Amino acid sequence: xGSCKDQEEHHQNEAKCVWxxxxxxxxxxxSGLATSAxxxxxxxxxxxxxxxxxxxxLWQYRTYDRLKLHLPKQFCELPLLGFPENFPKYPTKSQFIxxxxxxxxxxxxxxxxxxxxxxxxxxxxxxxxxxxxxxCEHISRWLIVATGENAEPVIPDISGIDKFKGPVVHTNLxxxxxxxxxxxxxxxxxxxxxxxxxxxxxxxxAIPLMxxxxxxxxxxxxxxxxxxxxxxxxxxxWFPLRLVDKLLLLVANLTLGNTDQxxxxxxxxxxxxxxxxxxxxPVLDVGALSQIKSGKIKVMEGVKEVTTNGAKFMDGQERExxxxxxxxxxxxxxxxxxxxxxxxxxEGMPKTPFPNGWKAEKGLYTVGFxxxxxxxxxxxxxxxxxxxxxQWRTINDCNNNSCNSHVILLKEM
Numbered sequence: 064x065g066s067c068k069d070q071e072e073h074h075q076n077e078a079k080c081v082w083x084x085x086x087x088x089x090x091x092x093x094s095g096l097a098t099s100a101x102x103x104x105x106x107x108x109x110x111x112x113x114x115x116x117x118x119x120x121l122w123q124y125r126t127y128d129r130l131k132l133h134l135p136k137q138f139c140e141l142p143l144l145g146f147p148e149n150f151p152k153y154p155t156k157s158q159f160i161x162x163x164x165x166x167x168x169x170x171x172x173x174x175x176x177x178x179x180x181x182x183x184x185x186x187x188x189x190x191x192x193x194x195x196x197x198x199c200e201h202i203s204r205w206l207i208v209a210t211g212e213n214a215e216p217v218i219p220d221i222s223g224i225d226k227f228k229g230p231v232v233h234t235n236l237x238x239x240x241x242x243x244x245x246x247x248x249x250x251x252x253x254x255x256x257x258x259x260x261x262x263x264x265x266x267x268x269a270i271p272l273m274x275x276x277x278x279x280x281x282x283x284x285x286x287x288x289x290x291x292x293x294x295x296x297x298x299x300x301w302f303p304l305r306l307v308d309k310l311l312l313l314v315a316n317l318t319l320g321n322t323d324q325x326x327x328x329x330x331x332x333x334x335x336x337x338x339x340x341x342x343x344x345p346v347l348d349v350g351a352l353s354q355i356k357s358g359k360i361k362v363m364e365g366v367k368e369v370t371t372n373g374a375k376f377m378d379g380q381e382r383e384x385x386x387x388x389x390x391x392x393x394x395x396x397x398x399x400x401x402x403x404x405x406x407x408x409x410e411g412m413p414k415t416p417f418p419n420g421w422k423a424e425k426g427l428y429t430v431g432f433x434x435x436x437x438x439x440x441x442x443x444x445x446x447x448x449x450x451x452x453x454q455w456r457t458i459n460d461c462n463n464n465s466c467n468s469h470v471i472l473l474k475e476m
Contacts, residue, residue, distance in 0.1 A: 079199045085109040086205035086428075086451055087194050089183065089400075091118045091174040094431030094440045095209035096163065097141040100170040101448030104143060107455045110203075111174035112196060118174060119163040121213060122156060125235035129263050130156040133255060133347050135290045139437045142445055144169055184402040185425050192426060204426050204458075205451055208401065211431035212342070212412070213393035219251070223369040224387070231387040234260060240267035243386055247272065249374055251366065252390030253279050253327070255344060258351040260390055261360045272361045272374075272382060280334040280345035281322050281352060282315045291347065295335060308333025319348065325355050326362035339417075342434035395432070421446050 085102065088095045091113035102109045117123055131153045132139050136146045139154075144166055150158055166172075178196040183206055186193050192206040216233045224231060234256045240263040250261050251274045261271040282291050291311065298307045311334060322329060330337055334345040354360045365377040373383040395411025406423040407413060413420035417433045421443040428447045433439025 081199055081201050083110045083201050083203040085203070085455070086207050086426075087112065087183075087192065087201050087203045088207040088209050089180050089194070090209035090211065090214075090431075091115075091167075091172075091176075092121060092209065092211055092431070093119060093141060093163065093437060094211050094444070095174070095207075096167055096170075096172055097440055097444035098207055098209060098428075098430050098447055099172045100144070100166065101142050101444045102451065103170050103172075105448050105452035105455070107448065107452050109207075110201065111172065111209075112178040112180055112194065112201070113174040113176050114179035116176045118167050118172075119160060122160050122163070125216075126156055127234065127237050127256075127260065127263065128156065128239045129259065131349075132159060133284070134292045134436070138290075138292060138296075140441070141166055141437065142441045180400050182400055182402050185404070185427070190425075204454075205428065206426060207428045207430060207447060208397060208432075209430045210396060212395055212434065214396040214411075215394055216389075217391045217394050218389065219391050221251070221366055221369055226371050227369050227387060228371050229384065229386045231389065233389040233391070235393075237388055240264040240269055243267065243269045243388075245269060246385040247383060249274065249363075249366075249382075249384045249387045250390055251387065252276070252392065253346070253362075254390065254392065255346050256392070257390030258346050259349065260388055262349070262351045262354060265354050265359050270359075270361070272363050272384065273355075274363050274366055274376075275326055275328075276365045278328045278330040280312075280315075280329055280337065281319060281327055281348055282311060282334060282345050283318050284347040284349055286314050286318070299335075304336055304339075305333060308335050311335070319352055320356075322352075325352075326364075327355075338434065418442065422450060 085108035088098055088109050088111045091111045095111050096118060099109045099111055115124070135152050136150055136154055140146055146154060146162055154162065178198065181195050181197065183192060183194040191202050191204055194201045194203070194206065216235045218233065237260060243264055244267040247270045248264055249272050250257050253273055253275045257273060261273050264271045285291060286294055295307055295311060298310065332340070337343055338345065351360060355362055363376050363380070367375045367377050369387070373381060375381045397407050397411035398409060401407065404427065406427060413429050413432050417435065417439065420429060420432060422428055430443040430447060431440045433443060
């Protein structure tokens with residue numbers, strides 16, 4: 064027979080079933096916070112479940128120190144509350160995190176941390192969503208998937224990489240080039256992260272060898288003193304997308320030169336069209352291109368095989384290296400926990416394209432899957448909040464307001 068303490072611990076570990084009057088939001092990143100804030104404005108409570116111990120965990124734990132927003136702050140604001148006026152045009156990592164924390168505080172958003180969603184499934188008998196974490200089962204009419212496009216790192220399958228004797232890290236664990244001082248570093252990937260990591264490595268006298276596996280658009284971050292992205296958004300109000308792409312490439316070729324000559328071949332599809340169709344973001348150059356032209360960053364073709372102390376490349380070259388950094392991006396993790404739902408592809412993206420991918424059936428919503436950054440997140444959040452608010456007003460609010468909590472314990476077993 065166990066002690067009172069044993070019985071108490073056993074009781075606390077038993078599963079609980081909780082009814083949530085408002086929507087359940089999975090993820091406390093920018094997407095989840097924006098949606099919660101918009102719901103609050105509409106008078107709708109919500110519950111955010113977050114597997115980490117903080118908001119915006121990707122920014123706090125899985126980004127490198129030198130990271131800044133690639134776009135001007137006005138294109139990265141969440142709904143209802145902008146950046147502080149004293150923030151620079153391109154806020155730093157720490158400034159963006161500060162903005163997120165102020166945003167959550169302003170709207171009194173209090174996620175339930177360390178609650179990893181193990182499964183979420185629509186109960187056709189009850190007509191509600193059942194969302195299970197390690198501690199509890201939550202039930203609600205609405206489920207908002209806010210885990211986004213960048214939930215998990217993409218780890219490519221590279222021949223021989225398991226034999227390599229040096230460190231192999233994904234950029235989600237990379238913090239600073241100081242850890243790779245004077246090393247020969249193979250950087251696999253040439254997107255914004257790959258370029259910036261190579262630039263950071265140069266600051267510490269490392270020799271980055273950047274693997275360019277596919278075609279890539281490189282654009283100047285600014286044109287004529289204005290944000291390239293801002294110019295593109297303005298032009299799209301008046302001109303067809305493909306004409307805007309041609310104009311951007313014309314200016315890029317004039318300011319940056321022909322990138323094909325330094326091993327960065329451009330895709331046949333224009334940068335904005337490619338972003339809209341595939342989600343592949345053009346690289347906004349912040350200095351890496353000049354380092355490539357000077358030879359400090361070596362551009363390499365695809366890796367054929369990694370050896371114990373180096374790599375063999377598709378063009379026949381072989382180089383010795385000390386470390387490998389995988390700048391291979393991120394992916395959605397929705398298929399691992401959202402069950403019995405065919406709204407998402409096997410890659411974890413909504414099958415319905417932007418601008419209509421925010422709403423599914425049976426009270427299911429998605430935010431942060433537009434392939435359009437924080438602007439797309441803001442668009443989704445506003446739409447979702449308005450749609451749920453309309454339903455909320457037609458539902459008898461918690462038995463004619465007889466209770467004052469939006470989370471109710473239904474049972475303990």
